[in-house]
Amino acid sequence: MWSMSSIIRSRHLWLLAFVVAVLASSALYAQYQRQPPDFGESYSLPTPEHPEPRAAWVRIFDIAALVAGLAAGAWLILKRRSRTGVVILSIGALAYFGFYRKGCICPIGAIQNVTLSLVDPHYMISLGVIAFFFLPLAAALLFGRIFCGGVCPIGAVQDLVLLWPKKVPQKLDRALAWLPYVYLGLAVLFAGWGLHLKIGDWQIEAGRRFLICEWDPFIGIFRISGSFHMLAIGAGFILAGMFIGRPYCRWLCPYGGILSILSRFAWKNVHITPNQDRDCGLFPEACPYGAIRDRRADRGSCLSCARCYEYCLGQPELRSPGGSDRLVQVKLP
Amino acid sequence: MSEKTTRRQFIDRSARIIGFAGIAGAAGLLARRATGNAVYQVDPFKCTACDLCRTSCVLSHSAVKAVNDFEKCGYCMLCPAYFDVMSHPDEKGIPAGKVCPQDALKRRIVGTVDEDDPNNNYYEYVVDEALCDGCGKCVKACKPPAGNGSLRLEIRYSRCVECNECTIQTACPDHAIVRVVTPGLPPKESPGDVEHV
Numbered sequence: 001m002w003s004m005s006s007i008i009r010s011r012h013l014w015l016l017a018f019v020v021a022v023l024a025s026s027a028l029y030a031q032y033q034r035q036p037p038d039f040g041e042s043y044s045l046p047t048p049e050h051p052e053p054r055a056a057w058v059r060i061f062d063i064a065a066l067v068a069g070l071a072a073g074a075w076l077i078l079k080r081r082s083r084t085g086v087v088i089l090s091i092g093a094l095a096y097f098g099f100y101r102k103g104c105i106c107p108i109g110a111i112q113n114v115t116l117s118l119v120d121p122h123y124m125i126s127l128g129v130i131a132f133f134f135l136p137l138a139a140a141l142l143f144g145r146i147f148c149g150g151v152c153p154i155g156a157v158q159d160l161v162l163l164w165p166k167k168v169p170q171k172l173d174r175a176l177a178w179l180p181y182v183y184l185g186l187a188v189l190f191a192g193w194g195l196h197l198k199i200g201d202w203q204i205e206a207g208r209r210f211l212i213c214e215w216d217p218f219i220g221i222f223r224i225s226g227s228f229h230m231l232a233i234g235a236g237f238i239l240a241g242m243f244i245g246r247p248y249c250r251w252l253c254p255y256g257g258i259l260s261i262l263s264r265f266a267w268k269n270v271h272i273t274p275n276q277d278r279d280c281g282l283f284p285e286a287c288p289y290g291a292i293r294d295r296r297a298d299r300g301s302c303l304s305c306a307r308c309y310e311y312c313l314g315q316p317e318l319r320s321p322g323g324s325d326r327l328v329q330v331k332l333p
Numbered sequence: 334m335s336e337k338t339t340r341r342q343f344i345d346r347s348a349r350i351i352g353f354a355g356i357a358g359a360a361g362l363l364a365r366r367a368t369g370n371a372v373y374q375v376d377p378f379k380c381t382a383c384d385l386c387r388t389s390c391v392l393s394h395s396a397v398k399a400v401n402d403f404e405k406c407g408y409c410m411l412c413p414a415y416f417d418v419m420s421h422p423d424e425k426g427i428p429a430g431k432v433c434p435q436d437a438l439k440r441r442i443v444g445t446v447d448e449d450d451p452n453n454n455y456y457e458y459v460v461d462e463a464l465c466d467g468c469g470k471c472v473k474a475c476k477p478p479a480g481n482g483s484l485r486l487e488i489r490y491s492r493c494v495e496c497n498e499c500t501i502q503t504a505c506p507d508h509a510i511v512r513v514v515t516p517g518l519p520p521k522e523s524p525g526d527v528e529h530v
Contacts, residue, residue, distance in 0.1 A: 037408055037455050043444045045403040046457070051491035053372045102494045109497035117363055124371040124512050125363055129497070134360040141352045210498040223494075225393035265348035 062105055063131045066151065069093055070135065073150030073304070074143040078268055083306040086149060090156035098153030103219035107132045107147070108154070108255040111184070112191035112210045119192040136255075140262040144269040148249055148256060149304025154218045158237070158246040159305055165288035166243045173290045177250065177301065180257030187211045187254050217248060245288035249303060260300040270297040272308045286311040371512045373499045377485040379509035382469030382476075386486055389504035390467070396492035397467035397501065399437075399460045405483035408443070408455035413479040414471035415440055415458055425451070432474050437464035462489070 036045060069089065076085035097103070110133035117125040136147035148155045189195065190211045197204040213219075217234040220226030226234075240247050249256050263269065272283075272292070286292065286308040291301040297308065375386070375397065386397035411418065411427070415438050420430030432438070439459045447453040460471075467486060475484040488501075488510075502510035 036404060036406060037444070039444045039455070043455075043457075046459070048400050048402055050400070050487070051489055053490040053493075054495065104494045104496045106497065113497055114359075114363065117366075118359075121366065124368050124514070125366075126371050127364060127367045130360055130363050130367055134356050138353065138356050141349050141356075209503060213496065213498050213500075219391070223391060223393075226391065262352055265345045265352065267345075267349060 059126075059128045062101070062128060063135075065096060066132060066135055069151035070139045070143075070146060073146035074139070074268075077146055077149055077270065077304045077306050078143060081274065081306065081309045083310055086304075086306045087160075089150040090159060093151045094153045094156040094160070096153075097151070098157065098218075098222045103153060103216070103222040105129065105132055106154075107136050107152075108216070108253060109210065109213050111187060111254060111258075112212060115188045115191040116208070137258065137262055140259045141265060142267050144263040144266040144299060144302060144304055145256070145259045146304045148259060149306065152249075153222065154216075154253070155246065155249050155303065157218055157221065158241045158248060159303075161238055161241050162245050162288060163242050165245050167285065168244060168290060170290065173250070179251050180254050180260075183212075183252055184254035184257050212254060245290075246303060250289060250301070263302075264300045266299055269299050270302050270304055270306075270308075272297055273312050283308070283311040368514050371514055372488075372490065372495065373493065373502060373510055374488050374513045375486045376509045376511045377482075379507045379511075380469075380472070380486055381507050381509070382473035382486060383506060384468050384470075385504045385506070386501050387466050387468040389501040391496060391500050392492065392494065394492075395467040395501075396488050396494070397469075397486050398462050398465045398489050398492075399467065399469065399471055399484050400487045401458055401460055402483045402485065403457075405481050406458065407481050407483070408457060410452050410454060410456060412440070412456065412458055412475075414438065414475040414484050418479075432470050433465075434468065434470065435464045435466055437461045437466075438471055458484075460484075 069092075072089055073086070076082050076089060097106070105128055110129045113123075113125050113129045114133050117123045136151070139146055149159075150156075187210075190206070190209050192208070194208040195204050195206040215230070215233070217230065217237045220230040221234045221238070237248055272286070272295075283292075287297070287302075288307065289301065289303050289305070291298045291303065292308065293301075387395050390396050414432055416428040417430030417432050418428055420428045422428050437460055439461055440456050441459075442454050443457045444455045469486050472484045472486050474480060476482055499510055
């Protein structure tokens with residue numbers, strides 16, 4: 001009995017509370033409509049426009065453009081040995097992947113997506129990102145760093161601004177060449193886990209973040225906007241890149257680090273002379289990136305820019321009748 | 334061919350095979366749980382319209398814009414998202430200030446017009462996307478109980494560049510930027526069934 005009456009009483013209480021609430025908010029209700037009014041024939045509700053995401057075919061087109069770029073790069077660099085062709089290809093890559101796609105969908109950043117997706121199975125990764133991460137790696141096993149030379153917009157922008165190449169001491173160059181692996185390690189650590197350290201009173205607590213994307217020097221330039229530190233670093237790299245060949249690619253790019261390891265085992269790679277067994281070694285300064293070692297293009301650090309071909313006396317067009325003049329003009333160091 | 338070159342070639346070939354196997358294995362593993370179209374969107378149930386969408390996007394003009402859902406809009410005469418209801422009213426009793434700093438919310442009279450009594454009319458509110466910077470002041474003002482919650486922030490796919498990592502997602506204190514698999518409309522009915530990170 002007691003329980004029954006308590007239910008009744010509580011229901012009454014609830015009703016009372018409801019009545020009070022309605023009375024108190026009736027002024028509010030009078031001012032503001034709860035439902036769209038019935039307009040009759042005089043007006044019909046507009047439908048808000050919701051733009052669709054990029055269609056599937058556009059995403060597939062991105063992957064197709066990457067495959068085409070890699071194939072064209074391999075052909076131009078290894079078969080045609082054409083510097084002009086490589087420049088045209090990299091301008092195209094800069095225009096499409098850089099300025100049109102604004103540096104988004106990029107293998108360098110994809111390192112982090114792939115890491116996070118391996119660490120956290122709930123993280124959603126798209127097929128496009130997977131293709132962009134793995135296809136240049138496979139291409140590096142076949143043909144060396146053709147991605148760096150012809151398809152990467154970040155490489156292209158640095159290659160195009162290199163106007164007055166200066167030589168970097170070899171020791172410094174080789175010491176700095178370890179930085180990409182440090183950066184790669186940090187990027188993987190932060191993308192997958194973040195940093196949680198406690199040594200005594202000293203403590204670091206940082207969540208997951210995509211360092212490469214936050215500190216990329218060139219996407220700010222592609223987007224013509226960005227935070228101050230990004231644009232400042234970008235301008236710094238562009239300025240330095242006018243004198244020093246591709247500083248980001250050689251000493252910072254974490255994806256370049258992976259490509260460098262893989263391209264050491266490449267099936268075909270850049271040979272300065274068309275004849276693989278004979279390297280004359282006349283022009284060690286032909287490479288602005290310090291990638292000529294022991295008279296050959298170093299497989300790990302050659303960025304496939306095709307510059308050295310123009311110095312080579314064995315280049316087919318130099319052997320043609322018109323080319324004999326150029327043979328005479330070649331200046332010895 | 335000396336013995337050394339042969340050994341070098343052997344190492345190269347073995348490394349290539351291992352490399353290809355590794356690449357194919359990792360790519361296959363990831364591809365099995367990959368989604369074709371995963372896009373970022375604002376979950377309106379979590380969003381508190383904190384203004385970070387305006388400042389955090391990598392684009393100078395944020396990809397996030399306010400959108401009015403007309404099926405929920407009350408077509409009020411005194412829209413709390415349009416008028417700054419705390420500002421001083423003019424002689425007709427209409428607040429002088431507006432909520433939108435960009436003046437991107439456009440108001441026009443619709444339906445059968447009653448010339449004599451402005452209170453008896455209905456008004457349509459449309460966001461001018463070219464002006465809207467995604468600050469969300471109107472969205473905040475439209476939240477219940479003052480408003481119907483018809484205005485909400487939405488990532489406009491026509492502008493979003495789909496970064497590897499959405500900088501707004503990183504900045505959002507409410508974890509309101511989610512990745513949705515179904516393209517098209519943002520989550521509407523139940524917030525629970527949206528797959529996200």
